[in-house]
Amino acid sequence: MLNNYNGMAQPLWQNGPTPGEFYNFTGGQTVQKLPRELTTAGPYGTKRSTAAITTGSSVLGIRYDGGVMLAADTLVSYGSLARYQNIDRVFKINKNILLGGSGDFADIQYIKRNIDQKMIEDQCYDDNIEMKPKSLASWMTRVLYNRRSRMNPLYIDVVVGGVEQDGTPYLANVDLRGRAYEDFVVATGFARHLAVPLVRENKPKDREFTADEASQLIRKCMEVLYYRDTRNSSSYTVGVCTPSGCGVEGPYQVNENWTFAATIKGY
DSSP states (O other): OOOEETTEEOOSSTTOOOTTSOOOOTTSOOOOOOOOOSSOOBTTBOOOOOSOSEEEOOEEEEEETTEEEEEEESOEEETTEEEEOSOOOEEEEETTEEEEEEEEHHHHHHHHHHHHHHHHHHHHHTSSOOOOHHHHHHHHHHHHHHHHHTTOOOOEEEEEEEEOTTSOEEEEEEOTTSOEEEOSEEEOTTHHHHTHHHHHHTOOSSSOBOHHHHHHHHHHHHHHHHHHOTTOOSEEEEEEEETTEEEEEEEEEOOOOOGGGGGOOOO
16 A cells, blocks of 8 residues: 555655665665776776786796895886886885886886885884785785776786795785785796796705895896897896895896807898
8 A cells, every 4th residue: 555645656665776876775884986096087988908008027036045036127118119228127115025017017106106105004003013025915916806807907917025024035926817826936927938947947855045046046037038038128126135124236237148149040
């Protein structure tokens, strides 16, 4: 039986949801809208990037008995053009964490600014608690998976390394879909195919690498990448993280030796 008000039937569903929207039930939590993008929508709506524009190539990370080492060359390419040749892609996040990024450099800068803001928030709490590498890697899996699910991914592939609170070295890779894994050697780009097998081949069976062994492997791998990957330059930086702190060293130069080129025929 309908209740009449001034001879008019009352609506069957009062305060219902607008088509396409969520209904906020009484006493429930307000549904949060997705964050607004920083870019202004154009005349035909918001546009999404479908490919990386300026890109950085491989990042290599090696875990050793006293910490981790990350290395990346200093070239950022505009397509096939070696456009920016003095760009650091290994960053010190805090005294516990290093971050190496490959892929679209604009997206690397974007995520780096967000991470820096989190570091500022940590300092504002003034509770002597700092983010650890495993926490940052976990946070990045959520951020990158969220962007991927919104069909607006960050075109990056990162290596997170550092030292945990108990002094244990940590090394992980997180890709643009939010997938992650940990290992004693991780890499992005062509280093997955060219450098990782070289490091695995030299891994001692009964122990971790020493700092000297890791440094020698980094040097050798960056040389191989320079020879074989057309998006690598001869200049590279190395990030080192130990229980006493983190820092980025370099740039260093690959020991080039092109004498073997005279024996190559058929070109």
